[in-house]
Amino acid sequence: MTAARDGSRRLVAAADEAALAIGLRPGQTIAHAQASVPGLVVVEAEPEADLLALGELARWCGRYSPVVQADPPDGVLIDIAGSSHLFGGETGAVRDLLRRVRRSGYSAHASLADTPGAAWAVARFGGGGIVPTGGAAKAVAPLPVAALRLEGETCRALALLGVERVGQLAALPRAQLTRRFVRTLFERYERVTGLAPDPLAPIVPREAPCVRRAFPEPLGHLDALAAALERLTGELCRELERRGEGLRLLDTILRRVDGQPVSLRVGASLPTRDPAHCVRLVGERLQTVDPGFGIDEMALLAARVEPLRARQEEAVATLEAETRDAAALAPLVDRLGVRLGTERVFRAAPVESRVPERSVKRVPALAPVTGISWPEALPRPSRIIDPPEEVRATALLPDYPPKSFVWRRVRYNVASADGPERVHGEWWISDAKMAELRDYYRVEDEKGRRFWLFRNAPTPEGTRWWLHGRFT
CATH class of the missing domain: 3.30.1490.100 (DNA polymerase, Y-family, little finger domain)
Known part of the structure; x- marks a missing residue:
């Protein structure tokens, strides 16, 4: 934990998860904390360095939105209303942010709400999460009044009146409380619930045009x-x-x-x-x-x-x-990305793999061509079914193509077949993949419909057949 001075006292400024788990909290005196936990490691806080680090983190968060505000001592406020589509929606943006921040060594909580105040309150006192649109008042109602960013003295005075939760505060007559407390008490409540504006002051990088x-x-x-x-x-x-x-x-x-x-x-x-x-x-x-x-x-x-x-x-x-x-x-790719979302604009690129579902991947629409292509001697159906669907097939002998199969409750009688094309799993992925074995057949039924089926290696339950594609 870190220690900071408040007059003549040394107080706990911050504590890690291990310290919090044993009951230590910011605001305690260092003497009390050391008496409770012998051998406690305490380092001096560096608020100026922390502030600079928070500013750097806020500027890094500019990857998610142009409207980012550092919220000392330990928070960042981001308005993603106009940019969440670039990350697969609001949920995708929050998930990506937490993953990257935690991977960098930070312990982080995040909340998404209609207002900055509601997001701040839920992240710190509600465990984080996404607040539904229009649900800010309901989300903060069960939280302690400190979630409105009130001073400790004001929170203690409200506690004497029996007001410990934000929802209780909203039900009290405002005229009486306004005379006793500062007017900002209800102004903060209105900002948190969206009844009053709560604008952000975005950081603008100096080097950016x-x-x-x-x-x-x-x-x-x-x-x-x-x-x-x-x-x-x-x-x-x-x-x-x-x-x-x-x-x-x-x-x-x-x-x-x-x-x-x-x-x-x-x-x-x-x-x-x-x-x-x-x-x-x-x-x-x-x-x-x-x-x-x-x-x-x-x-x-x-x-x-x-x-x-x-x-x-x-x-x-x-x-x-x-x-x-x-x-x-x-220009066309950019406009489609704005309308549909950049994650929905892509092209299929070949991958060096004989396993059909691993022989293609999605890449950006304008990604450079790698020169890899599928071998012309390996005909593939125009429609791949991923994942393959199991069918009930009948064959004269174990190594023969099927004479008929049932797919989606419809029976197909095979008039002709070509194969097998034997496909092994890639040894460089894992030993289990290398042991995989498939025999693919191109079959045509009595009505001229063509299918792509494979039989996997024998298992204790017997050989199983799968439909992996259709030819047009």
Whole structure:
């Protein structure tokens, strides 16, 4: 644990999981903690170094959203409303964040809610998790009043009145409590439950190209926002051209008159500084923005950039065919990624494996070609059934192709068959995989329908047949 001074006293500033498990808590005196646990390891706290580390962590969290705020002493607030689609949705973004942070050696809890205050409260006092939309008040009701970020003295005064939970506080008459306590008591409750705005102050990396515009009058119409977006995009792309860079991630931050930021994040599959392309990408998501009572500021931030030489835009005709084709497809891939989600835009690439379900993988749509291809002498069906479905087949002899089989309660009589094609498991994966054995047959039934079946190695239950694909 770490120790910090509070006047003449030394208090526990932070404790690890082992210390928490035996009852030690931040705020205790070091003397009491050492008396409770002989041989306790105590190091001096370094709040300035901790603050710098938290700032670095907050900047790293910019990979998830352009709106990130460090929340000392140990928290980070992230608005992922406009960027969660890049990680497979809100659940996928939270799961990926926790996995990466914990892999870096941090102990972390995360919560997702409509408001920063509700997410803060549930993460620290509710064990974390995702709060359903509109459920902030219900989620914080059973939590202690300290979940509203109240001072210890205020919490103790409320405890004397019998108010220990947030839900109890909401049921009390406000006029009496406001006279006794500070007015911020209910202001914090309203921010947590979404009744009042609770804006974030996002960190903007100094090195990132950024342009912003404050409007004399708030813009409430999407056409006016689109016109402002077009002007700012032109300025940003000229700055990128001056620096010899192209953007890969573009963040659009809109500040509403109530102080609440709205963030949109779009990605480019290849570095670009084409203003028209950038406007189209952001325009796809601009239609989802609720301007509220108006937008009074817009900022464009090139969150991720890569070197982009002039010839990539001005002399595309001289590039190799593969690069030229990728540059031509990039705008379409980017727009599909904005509409469908980047994880849904991919292409199939061959893998050096004779096992059918492992002979293909998903790769980014514009990933470079590796040169690997499937052997032409190995015909494969156009439709693979993954995982294979078990069928009941009848064969004259154990090593013969089936004469008939039943699949999904329908019997198919085999008129002709070709095979077997024997496939072994890959020895480099595991010994168990190497022992796998399949005999594949291409069969055609009496009506001309063609199927791809395989028989696995004999087992104590007998040989089993599986349908793995259909030819068209």
